[in-house]
Amino acid sequence: MAAYINRTMALGDSMISRRKPALDEKLSSPLQVFGQAKKQINGIFVNIQDYVANASERMTDMNIECPDVINEKELKSILDYRSKVKGICEVLTRDHMKVAFFGRTSNGKSTVVNAMLGDKVLPSGIGHTTNCFLQVEGSQTGEAYLVTEGSKEKQNVESVSHLAHALNYEKQLNEKELVHVYWPKDKCGLLRDDVALVDSPGVDVTPHLDDWIDAHCIDADVFVLVANAESTLMITEKNFFHKVSSKLSKPNIFILNNRWDASANEPEFLDQFNSQEQVRKQHMERATDFLVKELKVCTAEEAASRVFFISAKEVLQARVQERKGLAPNSGALAEGFITRYKEFEEFEHKFEECISKSAIKTKFLNHSQQGKHLIDEICKIMETIFKRSLEQTKIKGAQKKEYQEKLNFTNQQLENLTNMLKIKIRNVTDDVEDKVSKALNDEIRRLYVLVDEFNASFNSDPFVLNVYKKELNSYVETGLGSNLRARLSTDFAMTMEQSQKEMVAKMSSLLPENKRNISLSNSKCKPFEILYRLHCDNLCSDFHEDLEFKFSWGLSKIYRRVTSLKIWSQTQSRISYYPSQNQSTSAEGSFNNNQSIVEQNLPFMSRFLGGSEVTMIGGLCAAGFTFKVVGWRLLGLSIGVYGCLFLYERLSWTTKAKEREFKRQYVEYVTSKLRMIVDITSANCSHQVEQELTTTCSQLCQLVDESSDNLSDQLKNLDHELKILAKSTEVSKNLKNKADLLKVDLKQFDNTFLCQN
Numbered sequence: 138m139a140a141y142i143n144r145t146m147a148l149g150d151s152m153i154s155r156r157k158p159a160l161d162e163k164l165s166s167p168l169q170v171f172g173q174a175k176k177q178i179n180g181i182f183v184n185i186q187d188y189v190a191n192a193s194e195r196m197t198d199m200n201i202e203c204p205d206v207i208n209e210k211e212l213k214s215i216l217d218y219r220s221k222v223k224g225i226c227e228v229l230t231r232d233h234m235k236v237a238f239f240g241r242t243s244n245g246k247s248t249v250v251n252a253m254l255g256d257k258v259l260p261s262g263i264g265h266t267t268n269c270f271l272q273v274e275g276s277q278t279g280e281a282y283l284v285t286e287g288s289k290e291k292q293n294v295e296s297v298s299h300l301a302h303a304l305n306y307e308k309q310l311n312e313k314e315l316v317h318v319y320w321p322k323d324k325c326g327l328l329r330d331d332v333a334l335v336d337s338p339g340v341d342v343t344p345h346l347d348d349w350i351d352a353h354c355i356d357a358d359v360f361v362l363v364a365n366a367e368s369t370l371m372i373t374e375k376n377f378f379h380k381v382s383s384k385l386s387k388p389n390i391f392i393l394n395n396r397w398d399a400s401a402n403e404p405e406f407l408d409q410f411n412s413q414e415q416v417r418k419q420h421m422e423r424a425t426d427f428l429v430k431e432l433k434v435c436t437a438e439e440a441a442s443r444v445f446f447i448s449a450k451e452v453l454q455a456r457v458q459e460r461k462g463l464a465p466n467s468g469a470l471a472e473g474f475i476t477r478y479k480e481f482e483e484f485e486h487k488f489e490e491c492i493s494k495s496a497i498k499t500k501f502l503n504h505s506q507q508g509k510h511l512i513d514e515i516c517k518i519m520e521t522i523f524k525r526s527l528e529q530t531k532i533k534g535a536q537k538k539e540y541q542e543k544l545n546f547t548n549q550q551l552e553n554l555t556n557m558l559k560i561k562i563r564n565v566t567d568d569v570e571d572k573v574s575k576a577l578n579d580e581i582r583r584l585y586v587l588v589d590e591f592n593a594s595f596n597s598d599p600f601v602l603n604v605y606k607k608e609l610n611s612y613v614e615t616g617l618g619s620n621l622r623a624r625l626s627t628d629f630a631m632t633m634e635q636s637q638k639e640m641v642a643k644m645s646s647l648l649p650e651n652k653r654n655i656s657l658s659n660s661k662c663k664p665f666e667i668l669y670r671l672h673c674d675n676l677c678s679d680f681h682e683d684l685e686f687k688f689s690w691g692l693s694k695i696y697r698r699v700t701s702l703k704i705w706s707q708t709q710s711r712i713s714y715y716p717s718q719n720q721s722t723s724a725e726g727s728f729n730n731n732q733s734i735v736e737q738n739l740p741f742m743s744r745f746l747g748g749s750e751v752t753m754i755g756g757l758c759a760a761g762f763t764f765k766v767v768g769w770r771l772l773g774l775s776i777g778v779y780g781c782l783f784l785y786e787r788l789s790w791t792t793k794a795k796e797r798e799f800k801r802q803y804v805e806y807v808t809s810k811l812r813m814i815v816d817i818t819s820a821n822c823s824h825q826v827e828q829e830l831t832t833t834c835s836q837l838c839q840l841v842d843e844s845s846d847n848l849s850d851q852l853k854n855l856d857h858e859l860k861i862l863a864k865s866t867e868v869s870k871n872l873k874n875k876a877d878l879l880k881v882d883l884k885q886f887d888n889t890f891l892c893q894n
């Protein structure tokens with residue numbers, strides 16, 4: 138992102154340093170206008186190239202970071218513009234003004250080129266000397282050399298004779314081929330100002346005029362027809378320019394009537410000054426007609442400044458003299474030399490004006506239009522990206538607001554629901570505790586029925602009895618458990634299911650729609666069931682049965698009964714006195730309580746009465762003896778009946794009776810123990826329910842938390858995307874503004890260099 142910002146700043150800086158096109162008023166030659174225009178459009182295109190390179194980099198980053206804003210097609214267009222601009226820049230650096238010289242052989246084309254260059258650069262002479270196209274242009278290195286077509290080899294050229302020799306050596310050169318002659322720029326003003334001069338073979342020596350035009354004339358800014366003033370315009374010359382004008386729209390054509398010195402020195406003209414004027418007038422009319430009426434390349438007024446009567450030979454000689462430091466007219470002056478020289482200079486001036494204007498138009502108008510079109514296209518893309526960024530910012534902003542509100546609402550609702558569910562869970566667990574407590578008390582009361590139904594074989598042998606006790610414990614535990622389940626499971630399962638459904642319904646309203654189909658992990662396998670952990674083995678670990686025979690009419694028993702009746706009546710009176718304290722105690726419970734009081738006092742009584750049944754019988758015998766005096770018969774009968782009773786009970790003390798007695802003691806013991814754990818068991822069951830419901834609640838809360846976390850993550854992503862969108866909005870806006878500035882530069886260039894021409 139930092140690189141992204143740096144590049145934005147770099148682009149800003151580069152745009153600040155852009156140059157404003159303006160025409161320098163102090164130019165010495167019209168050719169320099171072309172140079173200035175070239176420099177300025179080059180500068181503009183360098184800025185466009187920087188701009189497109191920066192835009193490409195930024196759009197590539199944007200395409201990666203925010204593909205919704207710029208699509209592949211737009212990115213490709215911008216990337217393609219880089220090569221287009223590069224191509225234009227390359228063409229711009231190569232752009233120069235080009236003038237091509239045509240005419241019949243020996244009309245003096247090479248001499249005219251040399252005269253314009255002010256030096257004997259190209260070979261000239263009688264007969265067909267130029268056998269291919271020769272383009273003279275400025276050498277960047279300051280050296281003189283030539284390069285033949287299709288070759289990159291530089292052949293050094295030291296002088297014109299050397300060049301002629303080199304060209305002769307290349308005899309195999311085709312007349313259509315082009316040889317580039319690079320001549321030091323400092324030796325010639327024209328070359329300094331980017332003018333390339335193209336000499337050609339005579340138009341009368343080739344049948345391939347069309348090929349010539351296609352190969353060498355299409356990009357020429359000015360054509361110079363070098364005619365021979367000693368003769369009239371020939372059909373071959375006219376023919377050639379007809380072809381040129383049919384292929385190019387209004388080519389700039391100059392007609393030079395060369396060898397005007399020779400015409401002036403013709404014997405018949407020497408005494409007839411007027412005749413020379415007539416010849417000039419005749420040439421002028423024919424040339425004007427040719428340009429205006431036949432070729433239709435200019436108006437009659439313009440034609441007056443397109444036809445000249447010169448002597449290239451004289452101008453060349455004068456300029457070579459001047460170059461040598463001699464006076465240009467140091468030799469014998471031919472008649473009318475000054476006038477012809479001045480006319481040549483006038484031609485040069487008109488030519489410079491014409492080629493500069495023409496070249497600016499032909500070379501730079503196209504580039505400027507291409508540049509404007511390209512900038513327009515980029516502007517459109519930037520505008521689209523800007524609009525899309527704003528649109529996306531709006532959408533994402535609204536989305537962010539919606540998510541934020543949703544998150545706040547979810548958190549608030551989650552807090553409210555959690556509090557509500559806590560209360561709900563507390564109510565359910567309280568209810569469960571009450572129901573379990575009630576059901577367990579009921580089962581304890583009905584314990585004797587359960588124990589009575591246990592029908593494993595009983596044996597009073599201690600070892601077997603231990604096994605019997607274990608089995609009975611297990612049986613009671615299972616029986617109690619299944620009875621409790623039968624009474625409570627359906628009710629609890631329904632309560633749990635209803636509570637869980639209620640929780641799910643409430644919590645799912647806080648979840649996204651696609652996640653509302655909740656399946657709880659704790660309700661997957663089987664319905665919830667409470668475990669009643671009674672642990673009868675532990676409860677009865679201290680249980681010790683008493684299976685010794687006890688005579689029911691023994692003295693200790695009688696005493697026990699009497700005492701228990703007395704205590705029972707006392708307890709009853711206490712119950713009636715404190716009824717509220719004993720409301721929950723049943724009659725059976727009171728009885729058991731009384732019994733336990735009796736049992737507490739039993740050891741003392743037993744000691745007092747002799748400790749055993751046998752002792753008591755002995756006591757009775759002693760008492761009978763006392764009653765001997767009362768009557769043996771009555772005493773004997775009583776003893777007999779008492780003995781029979783004892784015998785009957787002793788004989789009735791069978792295994793079955795022991796089993797009954799064992800079960801009675803067991804029920805009595807287990808009942809007391811179970812009553813002690815009623816509260817713990819019911820609390821334990823309610824705790825299981827609470828745990829189950831709390832687990833459900835926390836699972837649901839976790840789901841809601843996950844969805845809240847998702848929302849938070851989405852909010853973070855949205856924040857990030859909004860930051861990128863803000864950048865893309867800023868970047869596209871900046872790039873569009875900068876493209877507008879470049880467009881202004883191009884328009885200003887057009888106004889300065891193209892519209893005024």
Ligand SMILES: Nc1nc2c(ncn2[C@@H]2O[C@H](COP(=O)(O)OP(=O)(O)OP(=O)(O)O)[C@@H](O)[C@H]2O)c(=O)[nH]1
Pocket residue numbers: 240241242243244245246247248249260261262263264265266267268337338339395396397398399447448449450451
């Ligand atoms: N008197 C006179 N002779 C000229 C003038 N210009 C050229 N010549 C001579 O005409 C002959 C041919 O000149 P070139 O410059 O070689 O003619 P060209 O048209 O280039 O001929 P090719 O290259 O063969 O097509 C040379 O001997 C020149 O010196 C001129 O203005 N006056």
